[in-house]
Amino acid sequence: MPVIVFAVIALTMPFWFPLVGGYAGLDTKILIWAIFAIGFDILLGFTGYLSFGHAAFFGVSAYVTGLMLLHYSANIIPAMIASVIVTTIIAVMVGFLTLRRSGIYFSILTLAFGEMFYAAALSIFSDWTGGDNGLTGLPTPELFSMPFKENNVFYLVAVLAIIGYYIARRIGNSPFGMMLRAVKSNQTRLEFTGLDVKKYKLSAFVISAIYASVAGSLMVIYEPYVATEFVHWSTSGKLVIMSVLGGVGTLFGPMIGAAFMLYFENVISAFLQEQWLLVLGLVFMFIVIFLPGGFVEGAQRLKRAIAGKAGDGNASKGASE
Amino acid sequence: MSERKTGKSGGWSRRGILKAGATAGAVSALSIGTPTFFIKDAWAQKAIGNFPVKGKSVVFGFNVPQTGAYADEGADELRAYKLAVKHLNEGGGMLETLKPSSLKGNGLLGKKVEYVVGDTQTNPDAARTSARRMIERDKVIMFGGGSSSAVAIAQQYLAQELGVIFMCGLTHSNDTTGKDKRRYGFRHFFNAYMSGKALAPVLAKEYGKDRRAFHLTADYTWGHTQYESIKQFTEKEGWTTVGNIMTPLKATDFSQFLTAVLNSDADVLVLNHYGKNMINSLTQAVEFGMRDMQKNGKQFEIVVPLYSRLMAQGAGPANIDGVLGTTNWNWTLQDAGSQAFVKSFEAEYGFPPSQAAQTCYVQTLLYANACERAGTFYPPEVIKALEDFEFEGTGPGKTLYRGGDHQCFKDILVVRGKGPDKKKGKYDLLEIVDQVKREDVIYPVNTFPGELGPYEPA
Incomplete structure (x- = not known):
């Protein structure tokens, strides 16, 4: 079962990750982004709605967590719960307004909403958010008055990532997931069967936002600091790039994409110095042009090629058609 | 650590003494290879961050x-x-x-x-x-x-x-x-406070005490505090601050903001910009003809409170000619x-x-x-x-x-941009107008709030 494979990979990360040039801390960040990416794939991969505003959910959640830690209590549980609740409310509102349109119009609308949150964080809420400096001076997060950092955070994130992946797979295989895929393939036809498509779309949107809020909240617990970057559209953009790199709609792919992107940004960039963005751009272009299904498609092709060499050519032909 | 605990409790059991002996032995063995941090008050120095440093x-x-x-x-x-x-x-x-x-x-x-x-x-x-x-x-x-x-x-x-x-x-x-x-x-x-303190008297001397200033400010901590400091010290000299626009750090086109400056009754433009921001805003201000303008019967002036040779180079000698600012070092x-x-x-x-x-x-x-x-x-x-x-x-x-x-x-420096006819060589772009003494820019430590925090992180 893929969930078990993922669980093993994730939980053993502290042991094998340093061997490939990683370091403690980056593994946590990768898994946080993986949660974010799984949630995004529920929306983009299943329903085909490309949101450019997910940074808003991630960022708002991060700010709520930060403010809760700062003003209410350093305990992470109320902070996480509050972030998820606030984000869910916002997601319902944004989803209600933006899901009336599809395709590029939906993308632009979500982008506009995202930028609105960014602008608000920098202007009218800047006394709360710390403006461009980000929210600094947060206490060390605690879990029942026990300082919560480093390894503890990693295992919390890993467990949540595994649960997140499990739920996402369950959703994918459920009748509800089938509906979401139906939205992607032909929304009008689905509507003519008498179903309330809006409800399904909104559910997918909100679920995806909840994943984003969990990730945003964990980000602040992992590192008690909120950057304005979290609400900026470039965070949404990064998420889209991760999904495309990994393979949209595969759930596992976007997580690989997240791992690749962060690994590239933090480990490979040290070798490439200032050219790292350029190289990343080239990799992205290469994937979009030659491997539209991302790393997952690459892996499948490789598997087929190996299987094909073993004399099973017909099977691969059948699969590609 | 175990040794210290035993000592404190007072009870010297056989086990404690053995343990202490073993630790002391280990310490002396270690100190041959890594002399610096174990000899000197070994127990006060616990591991913090990446200390102790291992290896050569x-x-x-x-x-x-x-x-x-x-x-x-x-x-x-x-x-x-x-x-x-x-x-x-x-x-x-x-x-x-x-x-x-x-x-x-x-x-x-x-x-x-x-x-x-x-x-x-x-x-x-x-x-x-x-x-x-x-x-x-x-x-x-x-x-x-x-x-x-x-x-x-x-x-x-x-x-x-x-x-x-x-x-x-x-x-x-x-x-x-x-x-x-x-x-x-x-x-x-x-910092911006020292810039303001050093620059304002020079500005008042060069441009007069009844100037009206408009600020364009990079919208983050540095811009904000520089705007406040320059405003504070120029107003002390008798200047009036007409307006301020916060510009995004990522902005490259400043024409909309410069238009607002032109439409105001300001006769000085203060650019609280750095790096490529300043290069772009200054170049565009010059293109707008601001440096050849007369306002309120006076020559329009541009001030760049935080200057650097790299920025001067980017903006070009013709644009920075005569522009005043401060710099940490030249x-x-x-x-x-x-x-x-x-x-x-x-x-x-x-x-x-x-x-x-x-x-x-x-x-x-x-x-x-x-x-x-x-x-x-x-x-x-x-x-x-x-x-x-x-x-x-x-x-x-x-x-x-x-x-x-x-x-x-x-000491910090008040500098003026050198025009194409004055400079000697490609990198000679800033002329030192005044070297402001340390005593004149220092301020009491309680000028700003905030706490340094502990020597040992929690």
């Missing part, structure tokens, strides 16, 4: 903007850092002029100095991630660099959290050593320290260093010197060695690293 080398982390609006500064900072490491290992440069100095030019506390590099992307989040990589994977004992105050502040908090000293690069916001000062963060560079200074640095930098790279390069270079040397003085890499001791350290030979006059807020105080 010690690693510094240089986190500079390699992409974004401040990339030029970042590239120059990196050049300076490489030079500083070279001088620490092999001698030369300011090692010969820094006084008092404990640096020997054969590494640091018997270890070879090495370094790793990261990209801050002029983005606090990216900078923190990059710094974390240096601290957790590369085990740096100190990190430094950066060209944005928001980035510097974010990293200072990280430094305090993880117990690794951060030597700020170019950061000019009052907040860095004001409300966001941290025990593990140190700043050699001057390569044309004639004191022995500056000359030693300029000579070795030019020998290495073929052109003179910028103020960003100078501050980063000096910071690295000061950190290294503090380690030598403390005789250890143990962060609390190194911090104490830096606090209230007074030195000379890194620029004009004496410099004080104030212990109360980790801010350096030294």
Whole structure:
């Protein structure tokens, strides 16, 4: 079962990750982004709605967590719960307004909403958010008055990532997931069967936002600091790039994409110095042009090629058609 | 640790004595290989950050903007850092002029100095991630660099959290050593408050006391505090502040903001911009004809409170001709320290260093010197060695690293841009109008709120 494979990979990360040039801390960040990416794939991969505003959910959640830690209590549980609740409310509102349109119009609308949150964080809420400096001076997060950092955070994130992946797979295989895929393939036809498509779309949107809020909240617990970057559209953009790199709609792919992107940004960039963005751009272009299904498609092709060499050519032909 | 516990409890059991003996044996065995940190008060020095340093080398982390609006500064900072490491290992440069100095030019506390590099992307989040990589994977004992105050502040908090000293690069916001000062963060560079204090009298003398100023300000901590400081000190001289627009850091087109300036009754434009922001806004202001304009019966003037040779170069001599501002340091200074640095930098790279390069270079040397003085890499001791350290030979006059807020105080420069007809050579772009004495720019430590925090991170 893929969930078990993922669980093993994730939980053993502290042991094998340093061997490939990683370091403690980056593994946590990768898994946080993986949660974010799984949630995004529920929306983009299943329903085909490309949101450019997910940074808003991630960022708002991060700010709520930060403010809760700062003003209410350093305990992470109320902070996480509050972030998820606030984000869910916002997601319902944004989803209600933006899901009336599809395709590029939906993308632009979500982008506009995202930028609105960014602008608000920098202007009218800047006394709360710390403006461009980000929210600094947060206490060390605690879990029942026990300082919560480093390894503890990693295992919390890993467990949540595994649960997140499990739920996402369950959703994918459920009748509800089938509906979401139906939205992607032909929304009008689905509507003519008498179903309330809006409800399904909104559910997918909100679920995806909840994943984003969990990730945003964990980000602040992992590192008690909120950057304005979290609400900026470039965070949404990064998420889209991760999904495309990994393979949209595969759930596992976007997580690989997240791992690749962060690994590239933090480990490979040290070798490439200032050219790292350029190289990343080239990799992205290469994937979009030659491997539209991302790393997952690459892996499948490789598997087929190996299987094909073993004399099973017909099977691969059948699969590609 | 076990030994200390036994001692405190008072009961010397057979087991306790054996344990203590074993520990003492282990310590003496260790101290042969690593003499510095175990001999001196062994029990006071617990592991903090990446202390103790293992192996034959010690690693510094240089986190500079390699992409974004401040990339030029970042590239120059990196050049300076490489030079500083070279001088620490092999001698030369300011090692010969820094006084008092404990640096020997054969590494640091018997270890070879090495370094790793990261990209801050002029983005606090990216900078923190990059710094974390240096601290957790590369085990740096100190990190430094950066060209944005928001980035510097974010990293200072990280430094305090993880117990690794951060030597700020170019950061000019009052907040860095004001409300966001941290025990593990140190700043050699001057700040907006000193700029305002030094610049305002010169502006009043040159342009008159009844000027009306309009500000364009980069919208983050540095811009905000510089706007406040310049406003405060120019208004003290009798100026009026007509308006201010906060411009996004990522902006490249300033024409809409400049139009607002033109439509106001201001006769001075203050650009609280740095790096590529300033290059763009100044160039566009000149294209708007602002420098040839008459307003309120006076010549329209442009002021750039924080100046650098790199920016002057980017904007071009024709645009900066006569524009006033302040700078931390300029390569044309004639004191022995500056000359030693300029000579070795030019020998290495073929052109003179910028103020960003100078501050980063000096910071690295000061950190290294503090380690030598403390005789250890143990962060609390190194911090104490830096606090209230007074030195000379890194620029004009004496410099004080104030212990109360980790801010350096030294002479700063009021400069004027040199036009194409006045400059001698490609890099001779700034003329020093006034060297403002340290006594005239220093301010009481309680001018800004904020606490440094503990010597040992929680």
